[in-house]
Amino acid sequence: MFDIHGRYSRITVQVLATLILLPYLLPLVFGIQGSLGGLGLGNYVKVWNTGIVPTVFLNSAIISVSTIAIVLAITMLAAFGFSKLRILGKEVWFWALLAALTVPEAVILTPLFVVASTFDLYDELPGVILPLAALQVPFTILIARNFFDGIPNEIMEAARVDGANYAQVFWSIVMPLTRPIAAAIIVLTLITSWNSYLLPMLMLTEQSKQVVTLLPSFFTSQYTNDQTGVLAAAVMTAVPEVLVYLAFQKYFERGLAAGALK
């Protein structure tokens, strides 16, 4: 965008970009630096020795994989129905789903809390998975329906003439065409579920059921604000996320962009 001729303007542009970037880089550096204070790498040993690191990673993985599976299945079915099939009062149903798109987690907090305490649903992973999926689905259906609308009906009609039913058309003709939107849905749901904090904090009280986002607070309560432990725990949960992002960089960037622009 900037017209560059000559060494001078090239350096100006490079310096400007670096200046903007620094505030984004430094907190990451400070986080790692802080986690190495005091005992150095010993802080990480301390976090590991709590014995709950594998547990929280496993619980987070279970929650994320289950949420993704539920969201993906439900979204694909609904988007196909909304885009390609006839439904009485279709747009009424669609708007009812869309209206739920903006509902913040905090709104359903109180009812969830009451239901959980009434039926003793604390410390059950589905108590986190199902609300996460319900909050995610309106949005993914919106973007998936837009995508499905772009698939020409003629492809399906040809298969129908050949005697295939809707389930067959969906599975063998439509699904293979939807990989890009499926990738976007997986990335969006992975980030929301893996990073979720409020719902797990509310619903999962027992240590054996907790998730990665609760690991740092474990050190504030257990060791009365052990700052290096907190930071080592934070870095430990951040590193896998960064690695997964680096491995699937294109999908993450495309997925989040697709999510932002409906």
Next chain:
Amino acid sequence: MSTAPAHETLGRPAGAAGRPRRRSSPLGSRFSGVPWILPATVLVIGLIYFPIGYLGYASTLDWNGFILAPAKAIGDANYAKMFADPVFWTSLWHTVYFYLITFSIQTFLGFTFASLMHSRIRLGNVYKTIIFIPTVLAPATMAPVFRQIFDEFGQFNWLLNQIGLGSLARPWLADQATAMPVVMFITIWEWTGLTFILYYAAMSQLNPEILEAARVDGASSFRVLRSIVWPMCRGTTAALAVLGLIGGLKTFDIPYLVTHGGPNHGTEFLGTYIYYVMAQQSHFGYAATLAIALLVLAVAGGVLLRTSAGRAERG
């Protein structure tokens, strides 16, 4: 069974059943799609609509949330309390200026960074990766790091000392005047990557010939950005504005984890206040009332989303 062209199904509201030219979808009989949307409908009604209905009921109660504890019906007293509650209004006001400021700065930085990244910069991929990493990380993971940085003995004060501004050093999170700017900084830090990616993608779509022509006519880089690139990215800006508004209403993790809504409600948002009233004060009826207020604002934001998206589609 129908020969309606595909473009007729593009997100249009269904016409009345009797009008043959406005068929919203061409396949199957009138009910054939119902089983397909059933799982989504059940999930959303069960876990969003049912809780909202319950909220409406709970907002008329004076109740501590335990099922065996007595709940007293008090009509609209909770609503009257809310409108007279200074913390409620403070939280609302925080949401408004938090949104305006974080959105403006994020847009400015994201747009500028995107245009710089389109200027054949060295190590561009490294720069892009670094600015996007915060978007991927959990706010809950980074919150302790920021608590440390802005602590009285943290790296930010150390940095100020290094560059000779040591007199500005203070415990940033303990001061009501500086806690909110820190919460905003963290939010901007987290979301600029997304803003950047969207502007970067929008700029890739621009016709290079238009930019070239402007330059031949003698326009400066700054002029080209302001008068050509910025207006052409209007759709992206509009989408980001509405997303930011909805995101602003959803704000919880960062103020809760970094400042606990304090000091003295200085970084209170509706989300953190609902949680505080419910978990700390056990006023379930009042928490439900606040949640209804948040819901009304969020749905209003959603309507805005649809209208602005519609406007963008029409051009």
